Amino acid sequence: AQKITQTQPGMFVQEKEAVTLDCTYDTSDQSYGLFWYKQPSSGEMIFLIYQGSYDEQNATEGRYSLNFQKARKSANLVISASQLGDSAMYFCAAPVRGSNYKLTFGKGTLLTVNP
Amino acid sequence: GAGVSQSPRYKVAKRGQDVALRCDPISGHVSLFWYQQALGQGPEFLTYFQNEAQLDKSGLPSDRFFAERPEGSVSTLKIQRTQQEDSAVYLCASSSLTDTQYFGPGTRLTVL
Numbered sequence: 364a365q366k367i368t369q370t371q372p373g374m375f376v377q378e379k380e381a382v383t384l385d386c387t388y389d390t391s392d393q394s395y396g397l398f399w400y401k402q403p404s405s406g407e408m409i410f411l412i413y414q415g416s417y418d419e420q421n422a423t424e425g426r427y428s429l430n431f432q433k434a435r436k437s438a439n440l441v442i443s444a445s446q447l448g449d450s451a452m453y454f455c456a457a458p459v460r461g462s463n464y465k466l467t468f469g470k471g472t473l474l475t476v477n478p
Numbered sequence: 479g480a481g482v483s484q485s486p487r488y489k490v491a492k493r494g495q496d497v498a499l500r501c502d503p504i505s506g507h508v509s510l511f512w513y514q515q516a517l518g519q520g521p522e523f524l525t526y527f528q529n530e531a532q533l534d535k536s537g538l539p540s541d542r543f544f545a546e547r548p549e550g551s552v553s554t555l556k557i558q559r560t561q562q563e564d565s566a567v568y569l570c571a572s573s574s575l576t577d578t579q580y581f582g583p584g585t586r587l588t589v590l
Contacts, residue, residue, distance in 0.1 A: 367520075398578065406567060408521070408581035454520050464509065465534065466579065468520030 365390045365460045369469035376445045377477050383430065384440045384472045386455030392416075395457055397438040398466070399427070402452040411453075414438055445476045480504070482582035484570050490588045491560045499555045499585045503572030510553050511579060512545055515567040524568075527553060528575075560589045 366389040376382040388397065399411040414422045414429045422429045430439040442449055452471045459465040483502040491497050503510050509528055513521035514537075524543070526534040529550035538545070542561075547553040557564055567586050571579040 400581070405583065406586065407583040408569060408571070410578055410580060413578060456520070459523075464511070464526055464573075464579075465523045465537075466511075466513075466521075467523070470518075470520055 365392070365395070365457050365467050367455050367457055367467055367469035369455055369472050371472045372470075373473045373475070375475050375477060376442075378447060379444055381441060381443045382445055382474065384442070384453050384455075384474065385437070386439055386469060387435075387437045388455075388457055389436065390457070390460060392460055397429070397431070398456045399429070399438075399440045400454045400456060400468075401449075402454060402471070404451070408454070412440070442474075447476050447478060450474060450476045482570055482572050482580055484568075484582040484585050486585060487583060488586050488588075490590065492590055493562060494559050496556065496558045497560055497587065499557075499568050499570075499587070501553045501555070501570030501572075501582060503551065503553070503570070504580060506574070507572035507580075508550075508575050509573045509579075510547055511571040511573075512553070512555050513569040513571065513581075514539075515569055515584070517566070521569050524555070557587075560587075562589050565589045 368387045395416045397414045401409045412424045412427045428441045454471045456466045456468045512524040515521040523537040527547040542558045544556045567584040569584045571581045573579045
């Protein structure tokens, strides 16, 4: 099955600086998608950004962008101009191999933005 | 428009009690998912509905877990004879078929 690895249990960043959260995946599927979600302390999983494996360009959504390197099987999330409200858990996710709906998640990275 | 809503937000149950967790998906979303999130972990898939049909229940941990979506909208996840290991956050998500899944705020279940 698809495996998602997030190697950074915690990250710290100064307000207004950029930060990169790492995600690597393991799949033999030719077509797949990768998702990033944010989970504040309130508990809700908030969809941030999606990257399709056949997308020619890296996905961007406001201050969020993906550094997608297909050959290295990595899909790192870049948050520019960090804000205090960005402090949260961040999860990378992808569909399980052979499924187009069953998501598997990494263990997450806890981002703390310092003033 | 309104997002996915879940109730209750918090539930404390004594071991052995039955609980029912409710999910109201985004209006018009055909697909509905339940996930279980243990403390410090990412969510894990429990079950999937397309309209009222439960197409995948491979993630349900035991036969004490039961989910339904009788009219293809609201869904209920029921846990019978709760055990301490059932303590977790239960997240519901909905989507338009295989589109992006949008999650609700979750129900935090604590079994004493």
